[in-house]
Amino acid sequence: MTRAAVVGAGMTKFGVHDTPLQELFGEAAFGALDDAGVTTDDLDALYFGNAMSGQAENETHLGPRVASHIGAAGLEVQRFEDACATSANAFKNAVRAVDAGVHDVVLVGGVERCTPETGKDTPAMTRIFASASHRQYEQPTGLTFPSVFALLTKRHMHEHGTTEEDLAAVAVKNHANGRLNPRAHFGKETSVEEVLDGPVVADPFRLMDCCPFSDGASAVVVVSDDLADSFDAPVDVTGVGHATDVVPIADKADLPATQAARDAATEAYAQAGIEADDADFAEVHDCFTGAEILASEAIGFAPEGEGGTYAAEGRTALDGDRPINPSGGLKAKGHPIGATGTAQIVELTEQIRGTVGERQVSDANVGVAHNLGGDSATTVVSVLEGRA
Amino acid sequence: MNLTYDEWAAAVREGELLGLSCDACDHTNGVPTGACPHCGNRDLTRVSLPTDGVVHSETTIQVPPEGFEERGYQVAVIELGDAKVMGRIDGDSERVAIGDEVVLSGVITEDDDHPAPLFASA
Numbered sequence: 001m002t003r004a005a006v007v008g009a010g011m012t013k014f015g016v017h018d019t020p021l022q023e024l025f026g027e028a029a030f031g032a033l034d035d036a037g038v039t040t041d042d043l044d045a046l047y048f049g050n051a052m053s054g055q056a057e058n059e060t061h062l063g064p065r066v067a068s069h070i071g072a073a074g075l076e077v078q079r080f081e082d083a084c085a086t087s088a089n090a091f092k093n094a095v096r097a098v099d100a101g102v103h104d105v106v107l108v109g110g111v112e113r114c115t116p117e118t119g120k121d122t123p124a125m126t127r128i129f130a131s132a133s134h135r136q137y138e139q140p141t142g143l144t145f146p147s148v149f150a151l152l153t154k155r156h157m158h159e160h161g162t163t164e165e166d167l168a169a170v171a172v173k174n175h176a177n178g179r180l181n182p183r184a185h186f187g188k189e190t191s192v193e194e195v196l197d198g199p200v201v202a203d204p205f206r207l208m209d210c211c212p213f214s215d216g217a218s219a220v221v222v223v224s225d226d227l228a229d230s231f232d233a234p235v236d237v238t239g240v241g242h243a244t245d246v247v248p249i250a251d252k253a254d255l256p257a258t259q260a261a262r263d264a265a266t267e268a269y270a271q272a273g274i275e276a277d278d279a280d281f282a283e284v285h286d287c288f289t290g291a292e293i294l295a296s297e298a299i300g301f302a303p304e305g306e307g308g309t310y311a312a313e314g315r316t317a318l319d320g321d322r323p324i325n326p327s328g329g330l331k332a333k334g335h336p337i338g339a340t341g342t343a344q345i346v347e348l349t350e351q352i353r354g355t356v357g358e359r360q361v362s363d364a365n366v367g368v369a370h371n372l373g374g375d376s377a378t379t380v381v382s383v384l385e386g387r388a
Numbered sequence: 389m390n391l392t393y394d395e396w397a398a399a400v401r402e403g404e405l406l407g408l409s410c411d412a413c414d415h416t417n418g419v420p421t422g423a424c425p426h427c428g429n430r431d432l433t434r435v436s437l438p439t440d441g442v443v444h445s446e447t448t449i450q451v452p453p454e455g456f457e458e459r460g461y462q463v464a465v466i467e468l469g470d471a472k473v474m475g476r477i478d479g480d481s482e483r484v485a486i487g488d489e490v491v492l493s494g495v496i497t498e499d500d501d502h503p504a505p506l507f508a509s510a
Contacts, residue, residue, distance in 0.1 A: 127453035136393050137419045140496070140504035141463045141476045142449060142456040150447035151465055158445070158486045202447045246425040250418045250465045250472040253426065255445060 002236040003099040003271065005228035006384065008036025008221035009346040014334030015185040016115045017215040021053060021062060022069035025111040028217035028339070029070045032107065036221040036231060040072035044103035047094040049080045049087030049110030051337040055128045056118045066111070081338075083132040084287060085373030086110055087218070088341030088380035092240045095382075098224040105227065108345075109219025110338035117215060125213055132374040134248040146202040146210055146288060148375045151249065153204060153290025156256035159305070162293060164204050166308030168195035170289035171208045173317050174325050178332025180318075180359035185214045185334030209289040214334030218343035228387065235349045238274075239383035241267030247377045261298035261370060264381040269300075272383040274366065276300025279383070281351065281361040282322075283344040285372035286329040292316075295370050296324055299381060323361045326351060341380065344369040348384040390432050391420040400495050400503040405439070407471045408432040418473035439492040440510060441468040443484050446477070456498055466490060466507055473505065481508035 010031020012024055025048075033039065046067055054060040063077035080090040087110030094108040114125060129145045156162050169192060178187025190208070198206035228234040243263035246252045253259065269275060282301055286292035293307035301322045302310040310316050316324040327333045327347040330340060348367035350356045369382040391408055396419060399406045408417045412429035418437065423430045446464035462477035464484065477484055478493050484507075493508035 122451065123454040126451060127455060130453050136397075136502065138474050140499040140502035141474055142452055142461055142498065142504075143463055143474065144449055144451065144453055146451065147447045147449050147463055151445040151463070154447060154486065155445040199450070200448075201451050202449045204447075248419065248474060250444075250474045251415075251421075251425055255465070 001271070001273070002225045002238055003240065004095040004222050004224060004237045005234040005387065006220050006237060006345060006349045007223050007228060007231035007234045008032040008038065009349045010035055011183060011218035011343050011346050012216045013183045014214045014216035014336060016117055017113065018117050021057070021059060021111050021113065022066045024215065024217040025066045025109065026069050028109055028219040029107060032109065032219040032221050038105060038221060040070060042105050043072060043075055043107050045076040045097065045106045046072065047080065047090040047106055047108040048077055049090040049338040049341065051081050051083055051086045051112060052128055053112065055131065056120055056125070057113060082378050083373035084285065084337050084340060085371045085378045085380050086338040086341060088369070088371035088382065089242065091342055091345055091382065092242050092380055094222045095237050095240050098222055105221065105223050107219060108222055109217065109342050111217035112336040112338040113215040114213040114336055115215050137248045144202060146205050148249065149288040149291050150202040150205050152255045152294060152376065153288070156290065156294060157204065159256065162308035164196060165192055166293065166312045167204060167209055167289040168192040169311040170286065170292045171195045171331060173311065174286060174329040174331040177318055177326050177359055178328025181328050181333060184328045184332050185212055186332045187328055205288050205290065211287045211330040211335040214336045216334060216336035216339050218339045218346050220342055220345050220349065233353050234387050235352045236385045236387050237382065238385050239268035239271030240380065241265060241271070242380045243267065245377045247375065249375050256294055258294050258298045258376040258379065260376060261295060261372065261379040261381065264379045265299045268381040268383050272385070274383065279366045279368045280364045281326060282324050282368040282370060283327060283347050284324055284329065284370040286325060286331050287335060289331065291372065292324065292329065295372070299368055299370050318359060318361065326359045326361050341371040344371055345382065345384070352384060352386045391434050393420055396420050397503050400505055403492065403494070405437040405468065405473060405492060405505055407435050407437045409435045416470035418468070418471040437468040437471050437473070441466045441490060443486050443488045443490060444472055445486060446484060448483065464507065475505040475507045478506050478508040484509050
């Protein structure tokens, strides 16, 4: 059933921005408002995501600041922090609010800067990212985020025979898709061999297995089902599932299962009344190539243990039968932490509208977004569908 | 709390790993918790984990966070009896792979004096 509808979408180019956070967010927010044809006077609330700017830029209490910047001072603003799942959690709460009749028109979005424009170099930003791992039981080992997903991925390789070539195939595919996305941080024609020639970050991950540090912002306008018909090209939100899993990693029942994603997908699909096979494409949280393989299985796009094979055989490519990350994913599009969740919703909306040009998935009517936070301890899965 | 962080950390410094066995399900938590994360039961029994175990997963970190200056260290999730714990593999030990046997060998305190257990190839 329809819980809400997305009627406007906007985002900045993801990449390197020497721009203050409110100006970055403003560009995405104005884009979404203009796309929907609404003004800030029409808004009932802002659901805003920012994960780490307190640590990265000494900037907190951003909600009223970004609201003021976009001319919406006085608006109710709630700020979400859920590591990399920050703005998907904002989106879930916005959908729930309009579904429940609490609000009619809300703006949802997020912003983050993660590049050295923040003044933080790679070791400093690596430590800030690691704050999403357990302070007492994980960080003291020197754990990093690439290593978190390396631990999950290597277990998958051990159990299912997934290979480094399979991982590299994900990077090659997502870079190819990124080339077709003018808002992507990266995008190029590359090869499995070139990926495997790269320097190791945390084995099995080499440089090109890892998403970049990016700056950027994204936003969408969400309205109630009743209001949606008065807008051009509304896209229905038919399901949003949100689940968490055990922290720290070692106490999880099954490392490569990413159980929160499975639980969130089950919930989202049940709300939408669909099966995984009914979805035409997905945007998944490929912070690392291995993460896409785990995600493809968790959301039911690939059978258990075959996520790597699906990538290597081209089944998840733009022209494959189970397209994943037509935007280029976090890998190529970029990953400004707090902006990633709603950027996935932007891509779903535009794919379903059929307005993305060369990277258009054919017959894209049902899309799935999978936005993961921390060591896979949070996942939000959303289902969007074209309005009948 | 049947086991606090401070008690766990003091034990790690003494070469002992403490966990919590759930009396309601078959989970043994590798570190302190207020309740069993799998069933919610608060009735947990403090247990001393075995000091030898098997590598469940591992990776070697070449891009460390600020504060860890030596690159190329190995971290691992270790199966210790019914529990699993995160630890560091001793740099003087040979690298380990999934399925290898390891033994608790000491402690590192590189991170603001937060201890982490150290394991070596058995």
